[in-house]
Amino acid sequence: MLIRYKKNYEKIAMGLLSYVPSEKDIKLLLQTIRKYESQDDWQLFLWKDGEDIIGVIGIHTESAEKATIEHLSVNPSFRAEGVGKRIISALMEFLGDKVKLVPSAALAAYYQNCFHEKDHEEAGR
Numbered sequence: 546m547l548i549r550y551k552k553n554y555e556k557i558a559m560g561l562l563s564y565v566p567s568e569k570d571i572k573l574l575l576q577t578i579r580k581y582e583s584q585d586d587w588q589l590f591l592w593k594d595g596e597d598i599i600g601v602i603g604i605h606t607e608s609a610e611k612a613t614i615e616h617l618s619v620n621p622s623f624r625a626e627g628v629g630k631r632i633i634s635a636l637m638e639f640l641g642d643k644v645k646l647v648p649s650a651a652l653a654a655y656y657q658n659c660f661h662e663k664d665h666e667e668a669g670r
């Protein structure tokens with residue numbers, strides 16, 4: 546289940562974001578979390594599985610029609626189980642048809658891997 550970031554989740558969110566290669570430096574990580582807390586066009590969501598928060602996704606809204614996924618991270622214990630893909634799909638549903646979700650350069654290969662095959666499957670139905 547996708548939930549909005551709140552200050553109470555700061556530690557878990559920072560822990561998850563620290564797996565993102567560009568966020569290894571604690572100072573940069575703090576700047577990132579403050580950006581999500583203070584700027585309306587930067588939005589952070591957490592992924593809750595039962596009682597556990599196991600993923601995070603952050604987007605930058607570029608315009609009314611476009612948002613870029615800037616951060617995506619899944620707890621290593623839950624990787625390669627389709628969680629990342631489910632998080633993106635849930636966010637797409639949350640944003641609705643009018644907003645096109647695009648991956649950052651760092652996520653392009655992963656995003657392609659997740660949704661390219663699906664397109665083929667759907668086309669083949």
Ligand SMILES: CC(C)(COP(=O)(O)OP(=O)(O)OC[C@H]1O[C@@H](n2cnc3c(N)ncnc32)[C@H](O)[C@@H]1OP(=O)(O)O)[C@@H](O)C(=O)NCCC(=O)NCCS
Nearest residue numbers: 564565616617618619624625626627628629630654655658
């Ligand atoms: C990238 C990440 C979010 C993927 O989460 P996940 O839940 O393990 O991914 P999924 O299980 O949905 O994977 C779906 C597919 O993408 C593939 N994949 C995983 N990471 C990939 C990557 N970095 N590049 C390309 N493909 C990748 C998986 O092998 C899987 O393919 P398959 O279905 O053909 O086996 C996770 O590895 C992670 O948290 N990494 C650390 C943070 C990070 O680097 N984020 C990206 C930059 S913001």
